[in-house]
Amino acid sequence: MSLTSFLGMGIPRHVVTVEPKVADDNMASPSSPTVDTASETLDQFECREDQHLLVAMKSIGKTCIPSGCHGGGCGVCKIKIQSGDVERLVMSRKHVSESEEQEGYALACRIFPRSPVKLRVVGKTAVVQ
Secondary structure, three states, X not given: OOHHHHHOOOOOEEEEEEEOXXXXXXXXXXXXXXXXXXXXXXXXXXXXXXXXHHHHHHHOXXXXXXXXXXXXXXXXXXXXXXXXXXXEOOOOOOOOOHHHHHOOEEEHHHEEEXXXXXXXXXXXXXXXX
């Protein structure tokens, strides 16, 4: 048994479902395509409660959520949580405004699942204030 497997024993895991990226009239930049052809179908992976979404995704070789700095500074991993309970770490207001956060927007690198989660990839956009 690997050290990673040993350390993860007993920690609840939750399924994360990622919907295709689509343009949102309020969020899309003029150069954004309407559909991200790299993710036109649903994708799923498991995420332990002690991992943020990007760590879990990358640990199994998936690329359904864009990944950058993993610290909340770049905004590349912006998502909209559509259902599920999550723990949110502090996020830069440069990438997610208070009103966006209330609407379910977040940075995947700052989100820890507490139940199965369904989300949509948004990617880096201008903040709507």
